[in-house]
Amino acid sequence: xxxxxxxxxxxxxxxxxxxxxxxxxxxxxxxxxxxxxxxxxxxxxxxxxxxxxxxxxxxxxxxxxxxxxxxxxxxxxxxxxxxxxxxxxxxxxxxxxxxxxxxxxxxxxxxxxxxxxxxxxxxxxxxxxxxxxxxxxxxxxxxxxxxxxxxxxxxxxxxxxxxxxxxxxxxxxxxxxxxxxxxxxxxxxxxxxxxxxxxxxxxxxxxxxxxxxxxxxxxxxxxxxxxxxxxxxxxxxxxxxxxxxxxxxxxxxxxxxxxxxxxxxxxxxxxxxxxxxxxxxxxxxxxxxxxxxxxxxxxxxxxxxxxxxxxxxxxxxxxxxxxxxxxxxxxxxxxxxxxxxxxxxxxxxxxxx
Amino acid sequence: xxxxxxxxxxxxxxxxxxxxxxxxxxxxxxxxxxxxxxxxxxxxxxxxxxxxxxxxxxxxxxxxxxxxxxxxxxxxxxxxxxxxxxxxxxxxxxxxxxxxxxxxxxxxxxxxxxxxxxxxxxxxxxxxxxxxxxxxxxxxxxxxxxxxxxxxxxxxxxxxxxxxxxxxxxxxxxxxxxxxxxxxxxxxxxxxxxxxxxxxxxxxxxxxxxxxxxxxxxxxxxxxxxxxxxxxxxxxxxxxxxxxxxxxxxx
Numbered sequence: 358x359x360x361x362x363x364x365x366x367x368x369x370x371x372x373x374x375x376x377x378x379x380x381x382x383x384x385x386x387x388x389x390x391x392x393x394x395x396x397x398x399x400x401x402x403x404x405x406x407x408x409x410x411x412x413x414x415x416x417x418x419x420x421x422x423x424x425x426x427x428x429x430x431x432x433x434x435x436x437x438x439x440x441x442x443x444x445x446x447x448x449x450x451x452x453x454x455x456x457x458x459x460x461x462x463x464x465x466x467x468x469x470x471x472x473x474x475x476x477x478x479x480x481x482x483x484x485x486x487x488x489x490x491x492x493x494x495x496x497x498x499x500x501x502x503x504x505x506x507x508x509x510x511x512x513x514x515x516x517x518x519x520x521x522x523x524x525x526x527x528x529x530x531x532x533x534x535x536x537x538x539x540x541x542x543x544x545x546x547x548x549x550x551x552x553x554x555x556x557x558x559x560x561x562x563x564x565x566x567x568x569x570x571x572x573x574x575x576x577x578x579x580x581x582x583x584x585x586x587x588x589x590x591x592x593x594x595x596x597x598x599x600x601x602x603x604x605x606x607x608x609x610x611x612x613x614x615x616x617x618x619x620x621x622x623x624x625x626x627x628x629x630x631x632x633x634x635x636x637x638x639x640x641x642x643x644x645x646x647x648x649x650x651x652x653x654x655x656x657x658x659x660x661x662x663x664x665x666x667x668x669x670x671x672x673x674x675x676x677x678x679x680x681x682x683x684x685x686x687x688x689x690x691x692x693x694x695x696x697x698x699x700x701x702x703x704x705x706x707x708x709x710x
Numbered sequence: 711x712x713x714x715x716x717x718x719x720x721x722x723x724x725x726x727x728x729x730x731x732x733x734x735x736x737x738x739x740x741x742x743x744x745x746x747x748x749x750x751x752x753x754x755x756x757x758x759x760x761x762x763x764x765x766x767x768x769x770x771x772x773x774x775x776x777x778x779x780x781x782x783x784x785x786x787x788x789x790x791x792x793x794x795x796x797x798x799x800x801x802x803x804x805x806x807x808x809x810x811x812x813x814x815x816x817x818x819x820x821x822x823x824x825x826x827x828x829x830x831x832x833x834x835x836x837x838x839x840x841x842x843x844x845x846x847x848x849x850x851x852x853x854x855x856x857x858x859x860x861x862x863x864x865x866x867x868x869x870x871x872x873x874x875x876x877x878x879x880x881x882x883x884x885x886x887x888x889x890x891x892x893x894x895x896x897x898x899x900x901x902x903x904x905x906x907x908x909x910x911x912x913x914x915x916x917x918x919x920x921x922x923x924x925x926x927x928x929x930x931x932x933x934x935x936x937x938x939x940x941x942x943x944x945x946x947x948x949x950x951x952x953x954x955x956x957x958x959x960x961x
Contacts, residue, residue: 379792380788380791380792382788406791406792408787408791410784410787410817411813411814411816411817412813414781414784414813414814415781415784415787415813415814415817416784418777418778418781418784418785418788418814419784419785419787419788419791420788421775421777421778421781421784421785421788422757422775422777422784422785422786422787422788422789423788423789423791423792424788425775425785425788425789426755426788426789426792426793428792430788430792444778445778445781448778552755552773552774552775552789553755553773553793553796554752554753554754554755554772554773554793554796555751555752555771555772555773556752556753557752560770560771560772560773560774561773561774562767562773562774562775562776563774563775563776564758564767564774564775564776565776566764566765566776
């Protein structure tokens with residue numbers, strides 16, 4: 358199939374439709390507006406439902422309802438809107454309903470700004486809503502991956518009966534790149550648990566309430582066991598020039614693009630630098646960091662947030678290597694030269710943390 | 711021998727947890743009878759809310775979803791939009807619908823969402839131990855208005871049926887009561903009509919059912935029925951506030 362030039366947000370929307378998304382419930386917020394706009398234009402004519410909700414709170418609960426009926430369903434928003442969806446996300450995870458939630462991150466906290474950020478890392482991978490639950494969190498690094506990971510997100514959601522979040526940012530959402538859509542059928546699975554009307558069967562119930570502690574504890578353990586299996590099977594990352602590296606950068610999404618360029622700049626100067634790019638932020642790819650942390654290497658975390666990704670990197674490195682840090686905030690994006698300067702300072706200037 | 715009274719097929723055999731004197735059980739039965747009479751049990755999806763009726767999914771013998779507090783109309787919208795040929799209803803109390811869920815109910819009505827809403831108004835938060843509800847009457851004592859609700863501190867009780875009836879998307883809005891058998895019969899008719907409106911594709915239908923909370927009102931079951939008749943019905947007048955079929959007949 359020929360490549361087409363698209364905005365990242367549009368690529369997400371088109372990939373979702375191709376993945377069998379048949380309902381989209383949204384609410385306007387910058388910088389993700391191209392997703393609902395695209396869905397409003399194209400989803401109805403391709404057999405789906407588009408509805409603009411009265412709020413993000415309502416939109417995520419519409420997702421709960423449709424997901425409970427076994428339909429592939431999606432919502433998208435940006436940081437403050439995801440905070441509003443947090444309640445519903447907890448319920449969806451608890452009810453084990455498959456759906457896809459897109460967060461095109463903007464900078465915060467509060468109303469913040471409309472420019473790109475990675476400030477919602479903790480919210481996405483550590484919770485956000487209440488209770489013990491996990492989202493599968495996928496972090497695209499290009500418009501191509503916006504499409505690919507969105508398509509896969511629907512299959513993963515159905516496979517695991519779990520909400521999947523595509524965690525992008527305003528830069529990836531707004532930029533245009535050539536994209537080629539996955540040419541395969543989505544992996545549809547039977548959903549005998551769905552509420553579709555109890556015709557000739559016992560009623561199905563979609564529920565998250567259980568006031569018997571012994572029973573709810575079991576339920577929590579069952580969820581944890583599922584999360585462990587997801588961690589075993591779905592952890593994804595990309596390695597770039599790490600075999601001989603003295604310094605390994607950790608970065609995802611937009612930060613990883615700049616970091617990769619900085620790796621190339623450093624290599625040209627003869628410095629041995631590599632990059633590990635987490636693609637699944639949860640489950641976090643601890644293994645490649647743990648393996649690389651042999652006591653001889655240093656690490657550098659690049660993020661557009663105030664030290665969030667670095668916590669997971671430190672846990673994975675587990676003290677077997679110095680972990681350096683460089684970031685930008687408030688909608689500022691780290692540039693390859695500033696990351697390169699940091700690399701130079703660490704490897705040639707003997708910078709110690 | 712002719713059987714003249716039995717459990718509706720649309721109710722499960724699970725024993726209900728409701729307190730003595732509470733009319734939730736009656737309203738569940740009326741809802742289930744309407745579903746039985748219309749023969750729609752196998753294509754009905756109910757949405758339970760948060761409050762005393764939170765366990766409604768255990769009592770209705772049809773597919774059920776349990777919604778977050780106040781969000782039942784959004785959940786019902788999500789269901790109805792992807793399964794438009796199924797019958798979707800919500801069952802919500804006054805804390806759920808008239809306080810935390812005002813945005814959801816107003817916009818579901820404004821969109822003319824083709825769903826049926828059973829709105830149980832007992833003027834108090836029952837499940838959480840009797841706090842003031844948006845529908846608590848002036849002067850009514852609750853655990854959070856221990857000296858009685860005042861306009862100065864708490865403003866006025868909300869009349870949801872009247873408010874929702876102003877919206878063009880609302881097809882049918884009626885308020886009924888359960889304080890005596892005659893009114894229970896009328897409530898049953900209204901609930902059946904609210905489902906019929908959905909089957910005819912007419913849009914948003916809501917029945918507000920005045921209900922008791924004898925435990926949190928501090929009254930015996932009989933006194934509670936009388937208090938409802940003497941205090942709630944005057945503030946929350948019974949009747950039809952919107953009926954597009956009636957408007958059509960008049961036109």
